[in-house]
Amino acid sequence: MAAKTRQKPDAPDASDRVSRIREGVTAAILEHRLLPGTKLGEDEIGEIYGASRTLVRTALQQLAHEGIVNIEKNRGAFVARPTPADAREVFEARRLIEPTIVDHAIDAVSPAWLDRLQGHLAEEREAELRGDARASVRLSGEFHRLVAEMSGHSIYLGFLKELIARSSLIILLYRRHDTPACGTDHHAGIVSAIRKRDKQAARAQMLSHLNEIEAELFLKDPAADELRLADVLGA
Amino acid sequence: MAAKTRQKPDAPDASDRVSRIREGVTAAILEHRLLPGTKLGEDEIGEIYGASRTLVRTALQQLAHEGIVNIEKNRGAFVARPTPADAREVFEARRLIEPTIVDHAIDAVSPAWLDRLQGHLAEEREAELRGDARASVRLSGEFHRLVAEMSGHSIYLGFLKELIARSSLIILLYRRHDTPACGTDHHAGIVSAIRKRDKQAARAQMLSHLNEIEAELFLKDPAADELRLADVLGA
């Protein structure tokens, strides 16, 4: 009875209001509209989403747990500013986890999933074609999340979500050149390997993809982030 | 300036009240004093820790994010009850991450760390000797966390904290025999390999240690957890 009133036990978070806030802020950070160090005032966000501070606070705490927001006691929440050391850790973790994820994805391959992957590649190409940098950045991250979802491994998926979000901040802070988007071609190659069910090739391509992304970064002195931030803001 | 007023940027959480609640509940779960499915009422916990429901709620949300508490909408928080599928995922993730962690730990080895490891082994042996099952379970998990701290890799540490906490629930639910404690000898072997800086041996021992723990589990039909719970409660 009352199957209508009780929402799905595993609601995709889109239903309740705190999730809408969380996803809105997350999207803004992933699309590089909110820069590292930006203050996230509770009243400010609450007014935007028409919610009271209680809900905003909950959302910010979740984001803090995901590592893309820092909460400083009695000072407020700020968009995180990963250090070069953080960056190295994030990419090392991704190099460890993502090859395993593609393995699982290949085990779970199906026509429906291949369609979704293909559709995503098309979206990426389109965004890149029309020069929509924000969409490109977002879609580039979503590709990796899509593969993780495909793997059906919920723990890896959770971990990777965190790593992807942090990667987005890292790329913004430490990217060397203004690379258009990090390897849509690579993504296509990975999908191709998945379609052929070639685990070895898929792992290798994922690994080299991640290596190339990190190679584009400039992770030297810890003062560099200030410079980069000024650079971006001044543009 | 004012280095005194500003508390350490990385406070060990012991200072504020919400952390005390979180760690208290976590300890109770890890020591198997709170069984899976137990209702965690906000008033109830708040009264125990002398805190208002606001703080309790924050702590419970953090625990939910760590995967050891389930929050059901309009129903409350409950100690999580991992399914056999969850269990397999957790142990697969541990098999992937922990060998890499010991690698890093060996890179960071120092007399001080070896002392801490040795001291921990002594604690474990002592707890096991006096038959203190609760302390044994807790210390067994803390050993793995200690190695992760030693590795200096904060992301792996965060991930592993989650995995350890969930493992504790899994072992409680699906353990076949009443094994006294899962491999204090194994831990000693791992420490020995770390002392010798033998990465290959350390990785191999960690892997087989995890495999043995999982081999002790009975991860068949999804109804088994009900039986196990009844079994434990009836005792």
Place this chain on the structure above:
DNA sequence: ACAGGCGAAACTTTATACAATCTTCGCCCA
């Protein structure tokens, strides 16, 4: 006797009010 539904109690969820803390700006003094 049993099934179905009404209603009250308990709990969670959300909002608001109060207290504590930090930041900022102006003023005073050296």
Place this chain on the structure above:
DNA sequence: TGGGCGAAGATTGTATAAAGTTTCGCCTGT
């Protein structure tokens, strides 16, 4: 003129109260 002290303003941390939902018991009708 520069630095430091202090009060006002703003923002976060905490508690409490109002609102909504679920659950359980009880009652009624068949």
